[in-house]
Amino acid sequence: MDHFLYRNGVLHAEDVPLAEIAAQVGTPFYCYSAATLLRHYRLFDEALDGMDHLVCFAMKSNSNQAILRLLGDAGAGMDVVSGGEYARARAAGIPGERIVFSGVGKTRLEMRTALEGGIRQFNVESEPELERLSEVASSLGLTAPITLRVNPDVDAKTHAKIATGKSENKFGIPIARAREVYALAGRLPGIDVIGIDVHIGSQLTDLEPFEAAYRKVAELTRVLREDGHNIRRLDLGGGLGIPYTRSNEAPPLPREYGALIQRTVGDLGCEIEIEPGRLISGNAGVLVSEVVYLKSGEGREFLILDAAMNDLVRPSMYDAHHDIVPLVEPEPGAAQRPFDVVGPVCETGDTFARGRDMAALGEGDLVAFRSAGAYGAVMASEYNSRPLVPEVLVQGDQWAVIRPRPSIEEMIARDTVPDWLGAELD
Numbered sequence: 001m002d003h004f005l006y007r008n009g010v011l012h013a014e015d016v017p018l019a020e021i022a023a024q025v026g027t028p029f030y031c032y033s034a035a036t037l038l039r040h041y042r043l044f045d046e047a048l049d050g051m052d053h054l055v056c057f058a059m060k061s062n063s064n065q066a067i068l069r070l071l072g073d074a075g076a077g078m079d080v081v082s083g084g085e086y087a088r089a090r091a092a093g094i095p096g097e098r099i100v101f102s103g104v105g106k107t108r109l110e111m112r113t114a115l116e117g118g119i120r121q122f123n124v125e126s127e128p129e130l131e132r133l134s135e136v137a138s139s140l141g142l143t144a145p146i147t148l149r150v151n152p153d154v155d156a157k158t159h160a161k162i163a164t165g166k167s168e169n170k171f172g173i174p175i176a177r178a179r180e181v182y183a184l185a186g187r188l189p190g191i192d193v194i195g196i197d198v199h200i201g202s203q204l205t206d207l208e209p210f211e212a213a214y215r216k217v218a219e220l221t222r223v224l225r226e227d228g229h230n231i232r233r234l235d236l237g238g239g240l241g242i243p244y245t246r247s248n249e250a251p252p253l254p255r256e257y258g259a260l261i262q263r264t265v266g267d268l269g270c271e272i273e274i275e276p277g278r279l280i281s282g283n284a285g286v287l288v289s290e291v292v293y294l295k296s297g298e299g300r301e302f303l304i305l306d307a308a309m310n311d312l313v314r315p316s317m318y319d320a321h322h323d324i325v326p327l328v329e330p331e332p333g334a335a336q337r338p339f340d341v342v343g344p345v346c347e348t349g350d351t352f353a354r355g356r357d358m359a360a361l362g363e364g365d366l367v368a369f370r371s372a373g374a375y376g377a378v379m380a381s382e383y384n385s386r387p388l389v390p391e392v393l394v395q396g397d398q399w400a401v402i403r404p405r406p407s408i409e410e411m412i413a414r415d416t417v418p419d420w421l422g423a424e425l426d
């Protein structure tokens, strides 16, 4: 459930008509609902009730300072995957003891920054990383709390670009080699082994792969304890999927996911961490755009929007579906016809939907892409010299721009021309 609903025939974000924001901010823009974000965070928090736990928001899905502050105030931790994300989390006021550091390519500088600034744990993904972290921590006279990310070799049955738990993926340590690598970790100076980490992929719509992975984690916990490791924390990753269409089968609920965690690892006496991103932020955001032209092609009609693949890349990158709805609700039973919904970028890949049945729309009409709160603004670029798309947060009847649209001049001013190129053209 989200808080983007038609009221008196116009689409609102909570109590604010989206058209009102469009009139002031211009299009395209992202708009997030605070109530939806908080609701999703609390669903996870409640699903783990009765277990010692921390819900760490995977901030790569949406890393705006206002969003981090909102979730951090509610008690969330953060899962970060770069030094930039670590700095963003700290800037939003998230304490180090609530930040976990994931990712396959952590650099010395990133390790040092997190060790000095405070960190809950590093999720280490390889032996070279483990050795590097040991070196960096020892040289600072500090100890790095770690889990090892194990790759359980289960098929997440999701899009190939976001499946991470098969042995052929770049992520984690093959579970068959886990004992050996834990033994190494146990011997290294500056390393404190505290637990196990697993993350098998994103947009999972079935609990079965989670179940298979978590059973393997439970078994490994017992084995590692017998080997003498004090395994006291399990990071079970993120990945629970969301409905991207109103019509399709609903993915499992956080409550069912929580019950699965309880059932598979609940009896081990470990602290539980999860790292949901998409399920918290995905349906808490929309991308609002204006129709620039309606163009007729060979047996097709193109709806050309002012939003493009640089603003929302998921359709071109992952063949993702987003529902696209008009801000003015069509009359019940209004005739629909198929449109190809495209952006203005000079690539055929800049297509949001093909042959999508929609009620008649014309130039100047506004539409909203639903489910755009995760992996939307964070993946935006300035391709085609289109300034970064702005972001807005709504809470009840209040709204604020939480990232303004840069001017074209600001965008250009970031480039510098070396002296040796001369001051002017001649």
Ligand SMILES: *Cc1c(COP(=O)(O)O)cnc(C)c1O
Residues within 6 Å of the ligand: 058, 060, 061, 079, 081, 102, 103, 199, 201, 202, 203, 237, 238, 239, 240, 275, 276, 277, 278, 279, 374
């Ligand atoms: C991307 C990622 C997540 C979040 O995945 P969602 O599908 O957005 O829930 C969690 N943990 C790690 C390590 C990730 O890379």
